[in-house]
Every structure is written in C-alpha cells, then in structure tokens.
Amino acid sequence: MSRYPETVNQSAEYLRLALPLMSRQAAALHPISYAVWYEYVAGTNPPLKAAIDELTQDGGVLDEAATAELFRKYIAEIDEKTAQRLRVGFHKVLSDMAQSAAHAEDRAELFGKELAQWSEELGSTEADSGVAEGVDRLLFGTREMQGAIATLKGRLDESQSEIEKLRQEVGRAREEAIADSLTGLVNRRGFDLALAACLSSIDLAERGPCLLIADIDNFKMVNDAYGHLFGDKVLCSVAKILKANIKGRDMAARYGGEEFVVLLPEITLDGARVLAEKIRTAIGRSRIRRAENRQEAAQITVSFGVASYCSGETAREFIDRADSALYVSKNQGRNRVSVAPAGLPGQSFVAI
Numbered sequence: 001m002s003r004y005p006e007t008v009n010q011s012a013e014y015l016r017l018a019l020p021l022m023s024r025q026a027a028a029l030h031p032i033s034y035a036v037w038y039e040y041v042a043g044t045n046p047p048l049k050a051a052i053d054e055l056t057q058d059g060g061v062l063d064e065a066a067t068a069e070l071f072r073k074y075i076a077e078i079d080e081k082t083a084q085r086l087r088v089g090f091h092k093v094l095s096d097m098a099q100s101a102a103h104a105e106d107r108a109e110l111f112g113k114e115l116a117q118w119s120e121e122l123g124s125t126e127a128d129s130g131v132a133e134g135v136d137r138l139l140f141g142t143r144e145m146q147g148a149i150a151t152l153k154g155r156l157d158e159s160q161s162e163i164e165k166l167r168q169e170v171g172r173a174r175e176e177a178i179a180d181s182l183t184g185l186v187n188r189r190g191f192d193l194a195l196a197a198c199l200s201s202i203d204l205a206e207r208g209p210c211l212l213i214a215d216i217d218n219f220k221m222v223n224d225a226y227g228h229l230f231g232d233k234v235l236c237s238v239a240k241i242l243k244a245n246i247k248g249r250d251m252a253a254r255y256g257g258e259e260f261v262v263l264l265p266e267i268t269l270d271g272a273r274v275l276a277e278k279i280r281t282a283i284g285r286s287r288i289r290r291a292e293n294r295q296e297a298a299q300i301t302v303s304f305g306v307a308s309y310c311s312g313e314t315a316r317e318f319i320d321r322a323d324s325a326l327y328v329s330k331n332q333g334r335n336r337v338s339v340a341p342a343g344l345p346g347q348s349f350v351a352i
Helices: 008-023 031-042 046-059 064-074 080-122 127-177 188-200 219-226 228-244 269-285 315-331
Strands: 210-216 251-256 259-264 302-308 337-339
Touching: 008 031, 031 046, 031 064, 046 064, 046 188, 188 251, 188 259, 188 315, 210 219, 210 228, 210 269, 210 315, 219 228, 228 251, 228 259, 228 269, 259 269, 269 302, 269 337, 302 315, 315 337
Parallel strands: 302 337
Antiparallel strands: 210 259, 210 302, 251 259
16 A cells, blocks of 8 residues: 555645645755655654654754654655655745746736726826726736736646655655565565554554564575575565465565564464464475476475564564564474563463
C-alpha cells in the first residue's frame, strides 16, 4: 500500500496546513522540510509527530540540521541527486504560485483604479459625455480581471499537479530507501521504523505484538559449497516463503545477512509460535535447484526465536529477547523454534 494514499484535495489541504508551520521554522522551504511537515499535519507518522512536538515545545523552532535529522530518522534517506531534483521542483511550485498571486493582485489594483476614476467622472459636470467612455474602460477592466483570475486558476491547477508529482517522488524515494534490493522485503531500517511506530501506538488491552527472528542454518557452508549466486537464490526463496505466510499488518524484513525478522502486531504468543513452526516446516520441505544443472542442493533449514512484547521494554530489549530465543534454537541443534519467556531475562526458554 502506498505511504501517501491521500486524494489530490486532501494533499492540497495538507499543503495549506503545512506551509504556515514550515514558515515559522529556521529551515528553508525545501522538499525535505515539506516532507517532514506534510507527514506531521497528515497525522500518519506518530513517532515523527512526537519528536516535533518535543522539539518545538515552549516556542522552539527547527533549523536545517534538526529538519534533516527528522527526515533521516523518521521518513527516509534519499540520495543527493533526488533531493536536488525535489528541491528545484518544490521551489518552482512555490515561485509559480507566488507570481500568479502577485499578477492577480496587480490586476485587481488596476481594476480598482478604473472604478474610482469612473466614479469621479460620473460625479463631475461633464459626466454625461464621459459615461460611455467610462463604461468601456470598466468593461475592459472587468475582462482583464477575468483573464487574470482564469490565469491564476490555471497556474494553481498546474502547481497542484506539480505538488502531486513531488509527493509521489518522495514516496518512491522512501520506498526505495527501506527496501532490500535482493529479496524485495523491507530492509533493517524499514523494520526499525515500523517497530518504533508499532510500539508507540500499542494498546496493552490488545494481543501482541510478537516478533519472529529467523536465521538460515549453516548459510556460510551453503555459500562455500554452491557459490554466492546460489546463496542469493536461497535468501530470495526464504523471503518468498516468509511473505507468503504473513497477512494484514504483518511485516517481514531482511535484518542483515541470512537473518530475517517478522513483526506481528496482532497475534498471541502461541499464535506466533505456531506461525514460526509453519514457516520452518515449509522452508524445510522446499527444494532449491542449482541453475546450471537443475541439481537439488542440500536441504535448507531455518532456526527461529519468538518473543511477545513485554510492557515497558524498549524496542532493543524486545529484539534482544527474540534473538536470545534464536540463540537457544541454534545451540540445541538448529531447525527448531524457541520461545522467549514473557518476563525478566534469565528465565528458561521453551524449545520446540
């Protein structure tokens, strides 16, 4: 699903709300600043909103460094070439809108002068002879005003179209920044952002969230025996199975190397364990063939660690508990699922 599903009218309203907020800051009006304040007024990025509210409390303002850091941490990294393209495009939109508004204002001023002059002529002794000429000037001024308004409308429509294109480009840049190029899953950065957002909006009355950490067993041996191209094929196959077994708000990500994580926002610990076992079995049953001779490789297996979020713990502590459960699976022979206890560190793990 797109990060920015708003309609043109909605995005125009967000622009109207964002511009005054942007203008109060110490940062320039550029695409990075716009992306930060767009998501702020849209209310779609709770961690970003909380960070901005904290930084701007008691009259604080955001400078260039703070704005760039907010964008990097809560939205996306984009390359300098993309940033420059967005910057130029955004300034063009604002410049065009300002010029159009100024032109309309100038025409309105001239129209006002025409009306004032005609009014004076009607009040003079020579009014009768000047009425026709005054009316002509009024009509001409009216047509000029209508033309200016039509031009303004057209320019604003064009500007809105440009803003829509910029919005889409920011969205594409962000998606590229949080995607793993090999497997197509979300990368570690994307997962960290999703986990932070999940934990910031958690309702302890609901079930979940739970976390699965999976590691391909003996992956170095696979690479050494069959080559890195085959190793890449294994990674893609595991990613495909992970993706096929999640749904709704669930998220699968490549966490690094041969390690994967699955965030399950709405599931019980037992449900997460059952899902991990289902995925482990599906991977164990799959067979991956070498491209050059279609020969089947050795069986690929995966070890899992499962944890359910404990109230009050940080994201790092949550991940570490799931990782500790994974370590138990590795030490007890691999190709198994271990569940982290819901409590203080040091309690025994349950291996399946």
